[in-house]
Amino acid sequence: MTQWSIREEAPPAGKDYVSVSLEKDQLYDGPLVLVNRDHPVRTLARNIVALPSGILQASNQEEPIISLEATCLAQLSSLIRACRASTKIAVVSGYRSLASQKRLYENSLRDNGEAFTESYVALPGASEHQTGLAVDVGIYDGELDYIRPSFPDQGAAAIFKRLAAKFGFIQRYSDNKTHLTGIAAELWHFRYVGSPHAELMEREGLCLEEYTDFVRQYAYGGKHLYIETNETLSEIYFAEASAPSVYVPVPSARGESWQLSGNNGDGYVVTAAYPKAGSRHG
Template sequence: MKFINRVNQKNKKFSIKWVVIGVSAIMAALAAVWLYMHDLDVEQSMKALTDAVSTEESAVETPKDEVAKPTEPEKPEEAPDATIYPEDIELPKAPTIINGVLLANKQHPLPETYAPGEVPEARSAFETMKAAAAEAGLNLHGFSTYRDFARQKQLYDSYVAKDGQQAADRYSARPGYSEHQTGLTFDIGEAGKEQHWASASFGDTEGGKWLASNAHQYGFILRYPEGSEHITGYMHESWHFRYVGKDIATEIYQQDITLEEYLGI
C-alpha cells in the first residue's frame, strides 16, 4: 500500500507540475499576445503623435508658404514680370526682330556691338512731326536719341551709384537693354521748357499732350504708357517715343496697346 500511495503521490505531484507548466505557458502566451498588441498600440500612438507634432511644426514653421501658395497661380510661368531682368542672361549675338519690328526690352536685349547710330528714317519722321507741331506753336526738341552701349553703361552706372540698382532699374535701362540703342527712339521735350524734360510733368504740358495725340501720324508711339509697367518693363515716360512707322504706330494708338501687345509677346 505504502508503495502504491507513494506512486499515487508521485503521480499527483507529476500532474500538478504539468498543470503549473501548462498554465504558465498559457499565461506566457497571453502575455506575449498582450505585449504584442500593446507594443503595436504604442507604436501607432507614437506615430500618430509624431505626425501631429510635425503637422504642428510645419504649421508653425511655414506660415509664409501657406500664405504664399494661393497667390502662385496668379503669376503663371508663361507671363514673367516684365519689369524684372531675367537672371544670368547673356547679351545676344543678334537683335530680336518680330514681324519686321526691332524689339528691345528687359527680356530682349541688344548685342553690345549693335550700333546703328540714329536711324535716318526715324530722324526724317521726327523732323516732319516737328514741323507740324511748330504750326501748333510748339517747338519740339529731341533731347536724347541714339545712345550706344558704352554711353548707356555710363548712364546706368551713375544712376545705380545715386539711387541704388532697384530704383535705377525702374527708370533706366541696363546697357544692352536700352531702346535708345536701336537708333529709333527719341526723348522729346519743348525747347525753352527744359524743366519738363525727362519729367512726368511733360505729359501735362501742351507739347506732351500734342505728342500723345498726334505722334502716331508720323510713325511714333508713346513707348511706355501709363499703367503698362508690367508689360513694357518701365514706368510711364511721357517723353519717350519710338519710331515704328505710320501703319504700326496708328494701329497701336487706335487699339491703345503697347508694342509688346502688338507683337503678341
Template structure:
C-alpha cells in the first residue's frame, strides 16, 4: 500500500487550488519560480509546468504570432497597483467585475494567463480574444494540455467574476477536459472530483485524483 504524508502547507499548493472572492490565496509563489509564458515575451511569466504546456498548445495549433500574452503571474504589489489604477480610471463596479482584490486573483498563483489577439491596440484589463479562427482553435485544443477558459458566461454567480474570454487557468489534464466537457467551474470540480494527482484546494483540504483508461 502506498502512503502519502501530507502537511497543512500542502493544502495551499497544486494545480487545483481555489482562488475566488471568498477564498484568498494563502501562499503566493516567488517570481523566481516562474518561466516565460511565451518565449518571445520573457517579461510575462507563469508556473513552469503551465508555461511549458502553454507553449506546446500554441505549437500544436501552429500559432506564429497571432496570439500574445497580456498578463501572467502577478506579485502582491502588481495586483494592488492594477486594482487601484482600475478603480481610479473605471470606478468600483467595473473594477469588481474584472479585477480581483489582491490575494484573491488567480494571477497570483502563477497558473493563470490572459491572452489576446495580436493587434496594435490591446486592452490590458479586457483584451480581445475571439471565438473564431486560430483563437477558437486554441480554445478547443487547450483542455488537452491542461487549460480551461476559467470565467465563462453564465457562471458569474458561481465564480464571482464577470465573463472573461481571454482568461485561461492551468488545472492539469484530465481535470481540464472533464471541467470543459461538463461545463464545470473549478469550484464545482473541486467539490465533485473523485478522490494519482495530489493538489491542495486552498480551502484547507487536498484532492487525490484518479482516472481510468479514457483519460490515459
C-alpha cells in the first residue's frame, strides 16, 4: 500500500538555502505555468519534440506531426506503457503554435458556432497546447474527432485516468471547475504538471487555478509543504517574483534535487526531492 502523508511546517533550524538568479521571462515557463483567459502564454514553448513511432498518433490535417515538450512526452510514453494500451490510446493533439490555435478557433467558429467554440476551444494565446505541456488523447477506432475525441470512463481510458497523476498528469477540465477554468469538461485533455503536484491536486480536488493559489500559502520564510511517500520526501514552497531579475532560494544540502517553475503570474514554485534515508528533512 502506498504511503502518503502531508505536513505543513517550517524548515528545520540550520537548513541551508542558496539563491539562484533568474530572468523575468522564466516566470512564464515551467510545468506549473497557469494558462487561461486571464493568464495568456507569454513565451515560446521550449524543448518541443515529435512523437516517436511507438506512440499511436491520430491522423489529422491540423497536426500532421504531433509534438510535445520533451519531459511531458517521456512521461506520457511511460504512462501509456503502464496502461498496456499502445494500440488502444492515440494522441490526438499536442503542441500548437499561436497561428495553429488561431486557425483552429476561427474554423470552429465557422463550423460549430460561438457557444461550442467558447466551451471547447481556448482563445488563441490562452491555450495550454501552446506550451507543449497539454495533450489530447482518445480511444483509437480508426478515426477520432480532433476537438472532442472519445475517451470514456471505461477500459484503457479508465486505467489511463487512474494512473495519470502518478506520471505527473491531471485531467485539466472537469464539470465542477468550469466556473474557474472557463472551459467545459474535457475527458480527453490532460496537462503535465509533474510530481508530486499532480497527485496532490488529485487528492485535494484542486484544478490548476486553485492549486496556484494553494501553493502561495507556503512562501519561503514561513511554513513549507512536505509530502512523503514510500519512495520520496518532497518539499514545496513559493518564492515571490518582485523585480526584473530575481533571486530564488533553493536547498543547498547534498543529496537532494530541485526543480523550479514559474506560475505565469507572480512567482515561482520550488520542488525539492530528498533521499528517504537520514534525517526527516533530508
